[in-house]
Each structure stands twice: as C-alpha cells, then as structure tokens.
Amino acid sequence: MPGDFYDPQAIEPKWQALWERERAFAEPNPPPSELGENERATYVLEMLPYPSGELHMGHVKNYTLGDVVAHFRRRNGWKVLRPMGYDAFGLPAENAAIKEGGQPREITERNIGRIREQMRRMGWAIDWDREISTHTPEYYRWTQLLFLKLLERGLAYRKESLQNWCPNDQTVLANEQVVDGRCERCGAEVEKRSLEQWFFRITDYAEALLDEMNLLEHWPERVLTMQRNWIGRSEGAEVVFRVEGTEIDLPVFTTRPDTLFGATFFVMAPEHPLVSELVAGRPEAEAVRAYVKQAQTRSSIEREEKEKDGVFTGRSVINPVNNEAIPIWIADYVLMEYGTGAIMAVPAHDERDHAFARQYKLPIVQVIAPREGEIDVQAEAYVSSSTDDIMANSGEFTGLPSPEGKKKIIAWLGESELGEPKVTYRLRDWLISRQRYWGCPIPVVYCEKCGVVPVPESELPVLLPEVSDFLPKGRSPLAAAEEWVATTCPSCGGAARRETDTMDTFVDSSWYFIRYCDPHNVEAPWDREVVDHWMPVDQYIGGIEHAILHLMYARFFTKALADMGLLGFREPFSRLFTQGMIYYHGAKMSKSKGNVVAPDAMIKRYGADAVRLNILFMGPADQDAEWQDSGVEGTSRFLGRLWRTVLEAAGAEKPLGSEVTPLVRKTHQTIAKVTDDIDRRFVFNTPIAAVMELVNEINRAPEDPGARFAAETAVSLIQPYAPHIAEELWQRLGHERLWIEPWPAFDASLLEQESFELVVQVNGKVRDRIEASVGASEQELVELASSSPRVAAFLEGKTLRKTIVVPRKLVNLVVG
RNA sequence: GCCGAAGUGGCGGAAUUGGUAGACGCGCUGGACUCAAAAUCCAGUGGGCUUCGGCCCGUGUGGGUUCGAUUCCCACCUUCGGCACCA
Numbered sequence: 001m002p003g004d005f006y007d008p009q010a011i012e013p014k015w016q017a018l019w020e021r022e023r024a025f026a027e028p029n030p031p032p033s034e035l036g037e038n039e040r041a042t043y044v045l046e047m048l049p050y051p052s053g054e055l056h057m058g059h060v061k062n063y064t065l066g067d068v069v070a071h072f073r074r075r076n077g078w079k080v081l082r083p084m085g086y087d088a089f090g091l092p093a094e095n096a097a098i099k100e101g102g103q104p105r106e107i108t109e110r111n112i113g114r115i116r117e118q119m120r121r122m123g124w125a126i127d128w129d130r131e132i133s134t135h136t137p138e139y140y141r142w143t144q145l146l147f148l149k150l151l152e153r154g155l156a157y158r159k160e161s162l163q164n165w166c167p168n169d170q171t172v173l174a175n176e177q178v179v180d181g182r183c184e185r186c187g188a189e190v191e192k193r194s195l196e197q198w199f200f201r202i203t204d205y206a207e208a209l210l211d212e213m214n215l216l217e218h219w220p221e222r223v224l225t226m227q228r229n230w231i232g233r234s235e236g237a238e239v240v241f242r243v244e245g246t247e248i249d250l251p252v253f254t255t256r257p258d259t260l261f262g263a264t265f266f267v268m269a270p271e272h273p274l275v276s277e278l279v280a281g282r283p284e285a286e287a288v289r290a291y292v293k294q295a296q297t298r299s300s301i302e303r304e305e306k307e308k309d310g311v312f313t314g315r316s317v318i319n320p321v322n323n324e325a326i327p328i329w330i331a332d333y334v335l336m337e338y339g340t341g342a343i344m345a346v347p348a349h350d351e352r353d354h355a356f357a358r359q360y361k362l363p364i365v366q367v368i369a370p371r372e373g374e375i376d377v378q379a380e381a382y383v384s385s386s387t388d389d390i391m392a393n394s395g396e397f398t399g400l401p402s403p404e405g406k407k408k409i410i411a412w413l414g415e416s417e418l419g420e421p422k423v424t425y426r427l428r429d430w431l432i433s434r435q436r437y438w439g440c441p442i443p444v445v446y447c448e449k450c451g452v453v454p455v456p457e458s459e460l461p462v463l464l465p466e467v468s469d470f471l472p473k474g475r476s477p478l479a480a481a482e483e484w485v486a487t488t489c490p491s492c493g494g495a496a497r498r499e500t501d502t503m504d505t506f507v508d509s510s511w512y513f514i515r516y517c518d519p520h521n522v523e524a525p526w527d528r529e530v531v532d533h534w535m536p537v538d539q540y541i542g543g544i545e546h547a548i549l550h551l552m553y554a555r556f557f558t559k560a561l562a563d564m565g566l567l568g569f570r571e572p573f574s575r576l577f578t579q580g581m582i583y584y585h586g587a588k589m590s591k592s593k594g595n596v597v598a599p600d601a602m603i604k605r606y607g608a609d610a611v612r613l614n615i616l617f618m619g620p621a622d623q624d625a626e627w628q629d630s631g632v633e634g635t636s637r638f639l640g641r642l643w644r645t646v647l648e649a650a651g652a653e654k655p656l657g658s659e660v661t662p663l664v665r666k667t668h669q670t671i672a673k674v675t676d677d678i679d680r681r682f683v684f685n686t687p688i689a690a691v692m693e694l695v696n697e698i699n700r701a702p703e704d705p706g707a708r709f710a711a712e713t714a715v716s717l718i719q720p721y722a723p724h725i726a727e728e729l730w731q732r733l734g735h736e737r738l739w740i741e742p743w744p745a746f747d748a749s750l751l752e753q754e755s756f757e758l759v760v761q762v763n764g765k766v767r768d769r770i771e772a773s774v775g776a777s778e779q780e781l782v783e784l785a786s787s788s789p790r791v792a793a794f795l796e797g798k799t800l801r802k803t804i805v806v807p808r809k810l811v812n813l814v815v816g
Numbered sequence: 817g818c819c820g821a822a823g824u825g826g827c828g829g830a831a832u833u834g835g836u837a838g839a840c841g842c843g844c845u846g847g848a849c850u851c852a853a854a855a856u857c858c859a860g861u862g863g864g865c866u867u868c869g870g871c872c873c874g875u876g877u878g879g880g881u882u883c884g885a886u887u888c889c890c891a892c893c894u895u896c897g898g899c900a901c902c903a
Contacts, residue, residue: 222820222898229819229899236903254903304901338902345903352901426902547898617841619829624896628828634841640856681832689830689840696840759836764884766836804883806835814883
C-alpha cells in the first residue's frame, strides 16, 4: 500500500488501470432490449475534440464537466452512454505535413495516440470500446453514404457562384467560416471567386431550424439568439419592376412595401446576370463594364468601408404602383447573394439609399411620416419601425397607418400580379467542398457522357489515396493522384474522372453523435432501433464558439436524416451547456501567443484530481475564466487535507451511533446542497466549496460520533470531481468500487437545525443576532427581539409602527 | 446602429423565491511546530471612525419601489459576445 501521505502519482495510475481492466464505463451494444426496474438510459456527450496532440485546458474543462454529470447520473441509477473520439480530418495536420514532411494520416494518428494517453491520465469515465475517428475508412465510408443520401434527395447539389476564397489556405470557405471578412482559421482577408462547388441545401430547413427551437427548452438563450440572427428571417414582399421598353422583369425583395411610392431609383448588384444584357449597345456600356470590373477587384471589407459609388445604366424601370420610370444604377452596396440581387431604392427611408442619392443628386421623396413631429428627409433618412407611422404621398394609400398599408399594398400587388408576400433568409446554403487533401473524398465521378454520377453505395468507401505533395495550388492536391482520379463511369462504363475536392470537416462532425450509439456496425451507419434507445443526447457540453457552426449543421443533418426515416427524432441535443473559455494573462490560450498552460505538466506536478477540481472550482462553468497557477495549489492542498482528515476518521474506533450531532446535520445539508447544485442548478463550483466546508467541520470536531459518517460522505460526494483519491480513500475506509455505489441520500428531517440565529432589524438595519428555537411562534420571536438590550437602544423614545417576521430568519421592527 | 450577457474585498468567486453581503479558495499579516526551512496547524483579514461597547459607509453611477434591494423598475457608464451595406 502506498505511504500514508497523499501521493497522486501512486494512486491515479492504480485506479486508471483498474477501470480499464474492468471496462468500468462501457455500455454493451446493442443495449439490453428492456431496461430493468428503476433503470434509465442517458446519453452524456461532450464535443468531439480535434486531436492536436496536446490536451489543452478547454478540453480539461469540457470533459471534466461531462465526467461529473456522467458519474452523478450513473450513481443515481442511470445507464450512461459516454463515448469519445476524434475529429481527425482538417487543415492543421495537412499544414504540418507540408512544413515538416510526412503524411497527414501518420501525423494525425500519432497525435491521436498522444491525446488518448493524456485523456486516460485525466481519469475520465469514458466508454473506450466506442472510440471512433472521423479519418478512418470505417467512419468516412458512412459520411460518404450520407452524402449520397442527401444527393438523392436533392439536398446536395453543385452550382457555380461567387464564393469566399481564402488566399492563404487556398480553398473556399463556408459563409459561417468567414468572420469580419476574414478566414476564421488563419485570419487572411477573404476574396470572392466564382467557382463551381458542392453545397448542402440547409436553406430548405431554415424554417424548421427556427420553428423547432421550441424543442430545445434547455438550450442557453444566447445560443438560440445567435442562431436566430444567423438564419435572419425577414418578412416582406417580392415586387416586379419591368425594364422600360423591354420585356425584362426585375424582381426585388423589400421588407417595406409601404414605401413603394418613395422609390426614386433602382439598383442592381454588379454581379447581376442581366447587367450586360441591359447595357448592350448603349453609350453607357463601357462605363458600366469598367465599374463592374473594378467592383470585382474589391474585397468585401473594402466594399463596405469605402464611400458608396455606382454607375448609371441609361435604362429605367417602371414603378408598378404609380407607373413612373425610375433610373437603374449599378452599385456594389447591393449584394448579389441576398434577396434578388436588385433593390428598389427609397432614399427618404433607408440610410444606404439616402447616402447614394446624396452622392449622385437623386431625388428624395418622403412617403412615411411620424404621427407627431417634423422630419426632414432631405437631411436624413427617416427609418422607423414605429407602428404609429402614416403613409404619405402614396396615392390611394395615403393616410393609412404603415402596418396596414403594408398589407394593403401586398394585396394590391397580388391582384395585379406584380408581386407577392415573400420570406427571405440571411442563411445561405452550406458550401461543403474544399480544395484540400486531408478530408473525406466526395463520392462522385464526372463522366463526359453521363455528367455527374454518384459512386454506387456498394463501392464505398472511396478511399483517400496517399499523395506526396500537399502544397495548396488552388485545386485539390488529390488532382495530382492521376491513377486515382482516372476511373470508369459506374453508369456507362466509359472513362470518367473522380471528384478531387474533399468535404468540409464540419460534415464529419455533423453525425458522429449518432455513430457512437452503434460504432462498429459494418452493415449500415447505424441501426435505428439502437440509436433511438440512446438519442437524442440528453446533455451536450461544449464551447460557446460552436454556437452557430457545428450546432446548426448537426441540427440540419438530424432533421434531414429524420425526414429520410433514418432517425426517430428531429433535434440531436435536448440539453446544451456551453462552457466559457479559459484565458491566461488576459488572452485566449494559444501556441502562437506562447501563453499555453499544458494540463500534462500540471498533472505531473499536482495529479489529475487537483487539476480537475481546480478547473471547476474556478467559477461558474458557463463563464469565461482566467487560469491562475495558484488555484491548483489550493485544490491540491484541499485534497491533502481531505486525505488526512478521512484517514484520521477511519482510524478512530468510534461507534457509528444514531446520535444526531451538528456534524451529522451538516453532512445531510451538504448532501442536499451538492445534489441540488449538480442535478437541478447545474452548477459545479459551489458543490466543491460545500464539501470543503464539510471537511473543515470534521477537522474542527474530530471526536464527534458522526465524524466517520461525515468523512465517508465527503469522499462519496467528491468522487465525480476527484475519482482517484475518492476510490483510494473509499477502499481504505473498507469499501469497494465507489463509482457504482449509489449516490448518498439525505434525511430531509435533519436539514433544519433545532435552533437558529434570529436576525433582529430596526428599520431594516441589523442590530442584533439572537439564538432562537425553530419552534418559536411569531409572537415569541417579536418578544425575543424586543427584549434585546442592543435593540432597546434603538427603540427608545420611538413608537413601534410595524413588525415584520420572516419565519426562521428575522424580525424587523419598524419605528418612527 | 440593433440584440444579448456581465459589473460584488488585493484576486477567483458565494449569496437558489426581495430577508444576516463577502461562503469557499487564493493572497497577505501574526502565531505554533522547527537549529532553520518546507509542509502542516491556529488566529486575523471590505473601508473609515472608535471612549474597544460599538457606530457609519459599502455590491459600476444616479434615481425609484419596499419595513428591507447584490436581487425588482427607470436612466446612464464600462466591459464582453453576437449580428450589421441583408434591402
């Protein structure tokens, strides 16, 4: 037996080895078809880690949180599914291969080996039998199958369009991966390129992604708000404008049909496909061509920061409400990607149109007026969402309140077949192809005769070939693997070429939580019955940085798969907890800033238990926190105190009497507090403080007959946080296997003390504290309070006007 | 600009339903043990005043509601996050 001092380096490996030997946290697959009485199934999941080779403090926080929840539920009688795996495709390994040589696969697998070892040293209660990695053919075979299913349903498609291009990573990016006009990964300014790419039709699910948020009762409101913002639903109308003297109709989207009479000009995006046709053969053609060309060279950041500019086309459109001809301009403040790529400009009531009108001296006509007060639309646009506004200068609609006017104009447009109600989203389809090597191959071939042909399911997986040169050249490095690219068409048997782009790694992580339920199935990605047993995930835990990207993609996948009949639920994660980030010296920890605190070094020095305890003791887990080296010293010190206190209590031969001492009461209160905090409040820092208090109490009363009971309970309550020391002490207390021991129960009748400290206030200020019996009546409490000599001094010469009694708390005497 | 979260000792934080502000931990001060140190243990630790009994002030700022406000309401300041040329 290790020595009598607390030595984490001796006890932690001992218990880790035992858990591994006993496969302590594995759940059988398939799960038993019927749960026993009082058995419940729960799925506790944390976000899939990218295997960078080094565990970081964010991982420690994430997986320790999950560990506490998993241990707590297991000991409360749940069957707990808690798997682990690796989000193994992605650019870092490929970039490392470019820089240092070697294959991304080798680098990744080496990193996985290291991170797995570090995870084991943390002592997390994981079902290692279910370990998966997204880069293995056993996994990506099914990623490819799901791609084909989406393709079959028209949810995957190819289109040529203007895309975000990262000049550094030499690949396209999804909209979600562009932050402030820059690449989310590397920070390079994103360019626009017109390319033919693969997309997932997530916009088909825009409405469902919004509506079905009502199934997500336990998601943080801020995550839902962020997703709502991202989807950006706008209600309005589509209105058709005809180009004067032609048969060309140009639809626009507007949220303000009530301002139609104020449209004094019309603007098209430079990329609008009809621009060249409109100006063909006209004197303005050259100037327009020049402007369009110039606009192309501007980045989205430049476009936004410069003064508004544009060019007149010489053409006009007819405003359908009043048949007035208004000039068509081309300007890059109108985005091709949103709405119809063209707008009606109402300078009186839109700031952007106003700025443009001033720039080019275009007329500004007021058509909306506030119910009260004067406005000057020549000086400033009047943009108001007030329902009190009144329409003006709007023909038969003049004088109508604005909201009513909207409806009437839409109705009128509908009757005249010039427009209709329309809902537009900010959300774009998800661009999933990447011109990089280390990702899941897209399982299609291109045949000259048959066009785009999906690879038959029986031929999956399309294996990722080894290549030697990963240097980005604007096309996928796979294109260089000529023997691999050249193939035969599954449809006609003729010569064909493989798709050389790979999938965005967010595709891999959009379904991994389903695969965990049935991780080694070789017949299908999963068995629906098995999945429906565990899913949806009861508690998902991860970083707030995934609030939009991963969480929205995973929701989309789940809905699409449910619509295909492959799943029996529409939302993957019933409860979500988003943890805050760990900062160090005021900044996010990162290698480039050189401010990384490696958990590994901390484990060596203080042990995993102290590190686990510290990361959760730092503060509320959903808030950002600053790492402090002194913190882990503190939790390490506490574990030493726990060790000594418990062994002392264990050694003392004291009868475990039925006497209810204050320490026994304190123990029951602590059980109640810790249980409520973890279970109902979902807070993790205060339970640690509560157990610390209990340990302090035991120390103060080592001779208390309840000391051994209190010590055992302290060990039992700290087990989810510090499982190694808890197991070791539990054993030394003469027991076995605390991790399957039922969670301690408290006796509600012992939560109340027999007496309490009555707070006596005079006019709301605390003047005395008096020991009072719990059974005392209100009358008795008031008498007790009034009899206090300290209180008397404040009552002298005054009249008692009112008394307030809060049972078992305080008496407030109001005097004047 | 719009939407959201937060602001409490020297520091991280606690106070769950409007009822004792500062639990727990760090740091610091003093003491015990020691030849000495580390470790450990004990005591103290929001600020000001004090006749040492206490008193006054104090949860970003200013108001309000209330017997009583860290908690509720209004306005403002600061920080952080999301969205933003989205028609």
